[in-house]
Amino acid sequence: MGSCQGLKAPHGGGTFTPDTPQVIYWTYISELPQLCIADGKRKFILKSASKNAAHESRVAYLFLIPALVGLTVLTYGPLIAVFVLSFFNWRGSLPPSFVGFTNFIRLFTEDPYFIDSIKVTCYFSLLSVFCCMIYSLGAAMLLNRKIPARGFFRAVFYLPYILPAVAVYIGWAWLYESNFGLFNYIISSLGINKVHFIADPKLVVPSLVLIAVWLSGNLIVIFLAGLQNVPRVYYEAAEIDGANAFQRFLHVTIPSMTPIIFYNLLMALVTNLQVVTPALALTSGGPGNSSMFLTYLMYRYAFKSFNLGYASAISFVFFIIVAIFTSILFATSKEWVFYEGDK
Numbered sequence: 001m002g003s004c005q006g007l008k009a010p011h012g013g014g015t016f017t018p019d020t021p022q023v024i025y026w027t028y029i030s031e032l033p034q035l036c037i038a039d040g041k042r043k044f045i046l047k048s049a050s051k052n053a054a055h056e057s058r059v060a061y062l063f064l065i066p067a068l069v070g071l072t073v074l075t076y077g078p079l080i081a082v083f084v085l086s087f088f089n090w091r092g093s094l095p096p097s098f099v100g101f102t103n104f105i106r107l108f109t110e111d112p113y114f115i116d117s118i119k120v121t122c123y124f125s126l127l128s129v130f131c132c133m134i135y136s137l138g139a140a141m142l143l144n145r146k147i148p149a150r151g152f153f154r155a156v157f158y159l160p161y162i163l164p165a166v167a168v169y170i171g172w173a174w175l176y177e178s179n180f181g182l183f184n185y186i187i188s189s190l191g192i193n194k195v196h197f198i199a200d201p202k203l204v205v206p207s208l209v210l211i212a213v214w215l216s217g218n219l220i221v222i223f224l225a226g227l228q229n230v231p232r233v234y235y236e237a238a239e240i241d242g243a244n245a246f247q248r249f250l251h252v253t254i255p256s257m258t259p260i261i262f263y264n265l266l267m268a269l270v271t272n273l274q275v276v277t278p279a280l281a282l283t284s285g286g287p288g289n290s291s292m293f294l295t296y297l298m299y300r301y302a303f304k305s306f307n308l309g310y311a312s313a314i315s316f317v318f319f320i321i322v323a324i325f326t327s328i329l330f331a332t333s334k335e336w337v338f339y340e341g342d343k
Contacts, residue, residue: 079319085312092306103313113292114314118321120205121294125272125325128209132216132268133261140223141253154224161217169281172211173198198282201290208278208291219264226260227253258337266329273322294318 086103090096107114143154160168175182176197184194197207230253238248254261276295279285285292285300294314302311 082312082315082319085309086316088309088312089307090309092308096309099309103310104317106310107313107317113289113297116289117292117294117297120290120292121273121275121321124205124209124275124291124293125269127205128212128272128275129265129268131209131213132219132272133265135213136216136219136264137223137257137261139220140227141249143220143224144227154221157220158217160215165215165277166281168215169211169278173282176207199287201288204283204287204291208275208282211278212272212275216268219268222260222264223257226257230256255338259339262329262333262337266326269325269329270322273318273325294321 085096087098087100088096089099089102139157143150143157147153178184178194178196178199181197183197188194195203198204234252234256235248238252243251274295275293276299279291279293279296280299283291285296295318298311298314298318301307301314
């Protein structure tokens with residue numbers, strides 16, 4: 001409430017008198033703050049911040065232009081182009097010819113690799129995500145404790161993530177080598193038969209998952225940041241109530257970390273669904289197409305067979321698969337993700 005006696009209303013609206021109750025308040029008109037006065041019958045705008053707000057809006061949009069251009073050119077543009085090309089037969093050197101849904105029909109009825117590649121991609125992704133999440137959370141909890149050389153060990157666990165991917169997989173190929181690899185040397189020393197890690201159709205995906213787990217240093221860093229933000233008073237209250245270490249982890253750490261778990265789960269799922277480097281550097285889709293991931297299948301059709309229209313159809317189906325997985329994750333997150341302030 002405020003007194004506005006003798007104040008002339010704008011635009012010839014009369015004068016407010018002492019006998020008239022007045023209210024002064026801020027409101028928003030077109031998302032801009034306006035200072036208004038009302039006497040029960042009339043309302044007048046006394047002061048507007050529209051000029052400053054409009055200027056700030058123009059500056060904000062100006063700085064957003066590079067991001068919007070990049071998003072359009074690098075994301076939405078290629079996505080639309082892939083969708084359009086999926087309806088064409090295009091070899092790159094010749095003009096594209098419209099074929100309608102022929103590429104999609106061929107994918108699901110004639111292609112000998114497509115269905116198996118979906119199974120392999122989902123198998124690798126789900127197994128890798130599960131193992132990476134368990135490993136990363138466990139490593140983060142250990143690195144969050146007060147141990148000697150904690151900074152050094154944090155760097156050691158994060159280092160694999162920033163190494164060149166192809167170099168990493170070549171190094172692991174030497175470790176997995178059937179005759180002279182380090183792993184088989186240790187196994188032979190124990191009197192066990194040698195294992196063909198990436199030459200056995202049953203072992204190639206788990207072997208590649210092990211590499212993916214070793215490379216998940218980014219998840220460890222994010223988990224570590226989340227653990228350091230869990231309020232200490234929660235643990236103290238649980239200790240007073242007699243909770244042991246496992247109960248504190250189950251009822252304090254996990255609920256407090258669910259937003260971080262959700263984020264890492266989403267990033268790990270999308271990243272592992274897009275896996276292609278292991279097939280390029282190690283397996284070439286083998287043995288027996290047992291590591292023929294969808295992204296590698298796209299690469300083969302697009303850059304080895306130069307069937308760009310068909311590869312675009314695979315890309316669009318792959319986009320739908322990723323969208324389905326992420327939609328399921330977002331839909332189920334409402335049941336188990338808890339944010340601060342939620343009841």
